Amino acid sequence: MKQLKRYPVAFLATLLAAPLGATTLPPLSFADLVAQAHRVVVGEVTDVRTVASGQALGASGGKIAAPPTRTPRRPSVATAPGGVGVEGGRMLFTEVTLRVDRAILGEFERTLTLRFAGGEEDGLTVVVYGMPMPELGGRYLLFLREDLVSAAVPVVGVNQGFFRVVDDAASGKELLFDEDGDLVIGIEDDRIMVRSADARSGPGPRLADPPRETSGDTPAETGLEASRYWTSEEPGMPLAVFEDAVRSRREAE
Numbered sequence: 001m002k003q004l005k006r007y008p009v010a011f012l013a014t015l016l017a018a019p020l021g022a023t024t025l026p027p028l029s030f031a032d033l034v035a036q037a038h039r040v041v042v043g044e045v046t047d048v049r050t051v052a053s054g055q056a057l058g059a060s061g062g063k064i065a066a067p068p069t070r071t072p073r074r075p076s077v078a079t080a081p082g083g084v085g086v087e088g089g090r091m092l093f094t095e096v097t098l099r100v101d102r103a104i105l106g107e108f109e110r111t112l113t114l115r116f117a118g119g120e121e122d123g124l125t126v127v128v129y130g131m132p133m134p135e136l137g138g139r140y141l142l143f144l145r146e147d148l149v150s151a152a153v154p155v156v157g158v159n160q161g162f163f164r165v166v167d168d169a170a171s172g173k174e175l176l177f178d179e180d181g182d183l184v185i186g187i188e189d190d191r192i193m194v195r196s197a198d199a200r201s202g203p204g205p206r207l208a209d210p211p212r213e214t215s216g217d218t219p220a221e222t223g224l225e226a227s228r229y230w231t232s233e234e235p236g237m238p239l240a241v242f243e244d245a246v247r248s249r250r251e252a253e
Contacts, residue, residue, distance in 0.1 A: 038146035039106025047097035050119040092119035139165040175236035
């Protein structure tokens with residue numbers, strides 16, 4: 001029977017000694033993402049393999065066909081570590097090889113190796129809630145930290161700088177979906193704006209039903225934003241336009 005270990009993202013600061021600071025992850029503004037990124041790249045995942053305590057597993061290097069496609073952002077019940085990632089135990093990581101198409105910010109390298117906390121090996125699955133896991137063959141735009149391997153948290157804001165690149169047949173343009181599967185529609189008030197994407201408008205799954213109407217206690221701004229998220233049919237922001245916005249933001253610093 002497969003054994004599953006689950007950890008919240010906040011636990012990474014202790015588990016991996018990664019410099020995450022506080023135990024909660026505040027939302028980052030667009031300016032924060034750009035400022036904290038050592039590099040921003042677009043590329044395709046060409047290899048995914050599991051490693052334990054920094055060493056490859058098995059004669060094949062522990063290669064797996066693809067990592068888990070999605071994990072819940074918030075666990076209903078936090079599971080305490082039990083022999084994995086603690087002294088005397090082992091921690092699994094997923095090492096991802098990214099073939100870089102272009103560097104939007106930072107130095108261009110044709111191939112990058114990224115290490116994410118979590119993975120699968122010998123019937124054991126380690127999941128860190130909130131940690132995005134790139135899929136083999138997927139294309140991504142990533143805001144990356146400087147320590148791509150050592151900290152096992154290579155993406156700025158853990159999941160906030162993680163975007164899937166998808167070809168949109170209708171527009172003929174490349175669009176972006178965030179880690180939740182929501183479509184990026186623009187940048188407003190220093191925030192990356194998204195809307196829900198269903199099967200008709202993109203690959204991202206609808207995570208929940210639209211919120212029900214309240215008795216009027218919800219602030220108007222919140223209500224309008226929620227309504228826009230669930231009902232808007234705004235087109236996606238083209239990847240090329242998003243890239244220009246990243247460069248302009250960095251130049252403005």
